[in-house]
Amino acid sequence: MRIPLIEIAGPPRDRGRQYGEQAREQIERSIAWYREQFVATASLRWEDVTANARRWEPLVEAYLPDALEEMRGIAEGSGASYEEILALNGRGELSSGNPFLEEEECSSYSILPEASGDGHAYCGQNWDWRSAVLDTVVMVRVEQPGRPTIVMQVEAGQVGRQGANSAGIALNANGLGARFGNALGIPQPYIRRKILDAWDLNEALEAIFRSRQSLCTNLLLSHRDGFAIDLETTPGRHGWGYPKDGVLVHTNHFRYFVPKQIEGTYRLVSPDSLYRADRLERALARSRETATSVAMRALIREALSDHFGYPSSVCNHPNPSDPWYDQNETVASSIVDLTTGEYWIAHGNPCRNEYELLPWNLYDGAATPAAAAA
Amino acid sequence: MLPLVEIDAAAPRERGRQYGEQARAQIAASVEFYKREFELKSGLGWAEVTRRAPQWVPVIEPFHADALEEVRGIAEGSGFRFEEILALNGRGELRAGNPFAADGCTSFSLTNGAAGDGHVYCGQTWDWRVGTKESIVLLRVVQEPKPTILMQVEAGQIGRHGANSAGIGLNANGLEAQFGFGLGVPAPYIRRRILDSHTMHEALTVVMTVKQALCSNLLFTHRDGYCVDLETTPERHGVLEPVDGMLVHANAFLAHVPPQIEETYRPSSFDSLFRAPRVEQHLRRARETRSTDETRRVIAEALSDHFAYPNSVCTHPDPRDGGRWETVAAVIVDLTAGDYLVSPGNPCEHGFEPLPWNLYA
Numbered sequence: 033m034r035i036p037l038i039e040i041a042g043p044p045r046d047r048g049r050q051y052g053e054q055a056r057e058q059i060e061r062s063i064a065w066y067r068e069q070f071v072a073t074a075s076l077r078w079e080d081v082t083a084n085a086r087r088w089e090p091l092v093e094a095y096l097p098d099a100l101e102e103m104r105g106i107a108e109g110s111g112a113s114y115e116e117i118l119a120l121n122g123r124g125e126l127s128s129g130n131p132f133l134e135e136e137e138c139s140s141y142s143i144l145p146e147a148s149g150d151g152h153a154y155c156g157q158n159w160d161w162r163s164a165v166l167d168t169v170v171m172v173r174v175e176q177p178g179r180p181t182i183v184m185q186v187e188a189g190q191v192g193r194q195g196a197n198s199a200g201i202a203l204n205a206n207g208l209g210a211r212f213g214n215a216l217g218i219p220q221p222y223i224r225r226k227i228l229d230a231w232d233l234n235e236a237l238e239a240i241f242r243s244r245q246s247l248c249t250n251l252l253l254s255h256r257d258g259f260a261i262d263l264e265t266t267p268g269r270h271g272w273g274y275p276k277d278g279v280l281v282h283t284n285h286f287r288y289f290v291p292k293q294i295e296g297t298y299r300l301v302s303p304d305s306l307y308r309a310d311r312l313e314r315a316l317a318r319s320r321e322t323a324t325s326v327a328m329r330a331l332i333r334e335a336l337s338d339h340f341g342y343p344s345s346v347c348n349h350p351n352p353s354d355p356w357y358d359q360n361e362t363v364a365s366s367i368v369d370l371t372t373g374e375y376w377i378a379h380g381n382p383c384r385n386e387y388e389l390l391p392w393n394l395y396d397g398a399a400t401p402a403a404a405a406a
Numbered sequence: 407m408l409p410l411v412e413i414d415a416a417a418p419r420e421r422g423r424q425y426g427e428q429a430r431a432q433i434a435a436s437v438e439f440y441k442r443e444f445e446l447k448s449g450l451g452w453a454e455v456t457r458r459a460p461q462w463v464p465v466i467e468p469f470h471a472d473a474l475e476e477v478r479g480i481a482e483g484s485g486f487r488f489e490e491i492l493a494l495n496g497r498g499e500l501r502a503g504n505p506f507a508a509d510g511c512t513s514f515s516l517t518n519g520a521a522g523d524g525h526v527y528c529g530q531t532w533d534w535r536v537g538t539k540e541s542i543v544l545l546r547v548v549q550e551p552k553p554t555i556l557m558q559v560e561a562g563q564i565g566r567h568g569a570n571s572a573g574i575g576l577n578a579n580g581l582e583a584q585f586g587f588g589l590g591v592p593a594p595y596i597r598r599r600i601l602d603s604h605t606m607h608e609a610l611t612v613v614m615t616v617k618q619a620l621c622s623n624l625l626f627t628h629r630d631g632y633c634v635d636l637e638t639t640p641e642r643h644g645v646l647e648p649v650d651g652m653l654v655h656a657n658a659f660l661a662h663v664p665p666q667i668e669e670t671y672r673p674s675s676f677d678s679l680f681r682a683p684r685v686e687q688h689l690r691r692a693r694e695t696r697s698t699d700e701t702r703r704v705i706a707e708a709l710s711d712h713f714a715y716p717n718s719v720c721t722h723p724d725p726r727d728g729g730r731w732e733t734v735a736a737v738i739v740d741l742t743a744g745d746y747l748v749s750p751g752n753p754c755e756h757g758f759e760p761l762p763w764n765l766y767a
Contacts, residue, residue, distance in 0.1 A: 232714040232715070232717070233677075233680050233713070233714040234676075234677050234680075234714045234717035237676040237677070237679060237680075238676065240676075241672050241673070241674070241676040255713075257713060258687075259680060259683070259684065259687075259713065261679055261680065261683070268669045268670045268671075269663065269668065269669060269670055269671045269672060270672055272679060274683055289663075291669070292668045292669045293669060
């Protein structure tokens, strides 16, 4: 497997150290990349970023204190500074707002058992981000006392992004371009980690509804029991929607509502978002016709490898006309079988990279708080 | 089974006395509960609450004078003060403003073939504070020439959710948002006037003309196969119609988000976001049922759903937030047959039993 696999366990500081040690190289690369990227995209010097990074601390302390400990551990284990790890976990908040840039673009999906030919619950996404991130993306398995075990895909050093947990909850995420309000909010990795720390959908929604965020982002929650909900989250109101005929797809534009704050002027930063959603939806609607899990994964792979509108397609390829810091492509593509607990990942574009089965089954971890305590 | 209270005197005052006498113990339990609750939730002592309660009288008087007479009678019959019974009928309005005070409930309506036995159904779980279960009664009001009503209430209240002999079912769910100012007609009087209606026109007119202080979701079902859901607010009301004969509503705005709160609206009972669709998932199976027993079994399963337990459709106390909420009652009303089925607490434990009263008898 080409994608680095990081396995960590224990109390927050310890598992952070393990993370830092195992992902040292990728963390160094990520810092080097964002150091240049922030200057180019947001006119932010790395020294200024790290000098300000601690302003997030009180917010995170109140929301997810263990994450701070984990990051102190990551810093110790990797040799980076704590402020640098804070910055890696605030990269979305730091780099958004530049009108000339493409946002993080992703195509996410959830397929309920009633819609899949093999009766399994599936979810996953194409994660489209800077080409350079291909070399910094890692898979992390987090075994943590009193909380579900998490398997997630992140940029090295981040404490949360997209993934699934041993309680049968999966999270996929997509940028939503828009920005309003200028208050300091809780950066996305912490919100997403708190969702993946949840034992049930109520806890997951609590993480989303009782947070103060500064970005707009789409969060797709899927549950092994055949439930999915998609939330278009903003610093103010959140919109939400459900699968139609057992399939839910979301890309990078508001589909359930347009926030009042931007209602007068809202236009898509990523117009390809419109056809990516349609292409993926139509391809996945055929899930019912498959008979086996092998056929289901083949169908999902085909859907995620779609090249309509190439290179700005579902399977996203770099556009040579974009500047160096804005070269995007699908850096990872996932298929999570929430019924069996299998997590399949393609490192890079799914059109030319096989999905490989992670050596970790989701359900090797505890499913309930009682099981975790035992 | 929950305590059954039957009142049938011709004069409202006398009906109230009958109510007060029969439900004295439950009213006492309710007064005890809300004394503590108001103090805790809004810092209002009982003396202060009862001192202010008469301010509602001129608001209620022109809206529902008979109900006010009933309230006076309840006080006389139970030995509590008029002001105390007024407070019990304003408990939503008195607690409001607390952002964590939302009434949980999941309501449903099945019309036009959505139930396989061809009947029209409505009902709900009623999720409320642990400690209120001891005060819940089932009330039958015979009040010629107005329709006869069956409803579940906290003892001392003159309206909440139920159905009447004109074939109208009313289910209700809290919508915790608050905006607008001034004293409005408290929810029990509005709901009672809806249940006093002979026709859907009368019932809907009540909602469209009343001046209310709270947001509240009201689901109307008629035995003739009509259903509409109104997300009512002190100003605009949102309208939601059934899809394929089915409508489910919990505690979040779905039809609209009022402009007054549009920028920042986030439902505080976010468990609504899975409670409603979970009930829908179950109830979709009702279409395939072939007998009334089977249909009711599917509905009972829907209302007993434990997804995301304990904050599930069938709500149990959650030790993580102090164990304050539970399903205190659940109801299935067969508006076609006139059967009124009740679960005295969590449906997963109790199941549903029919009341000895038929709606149309």
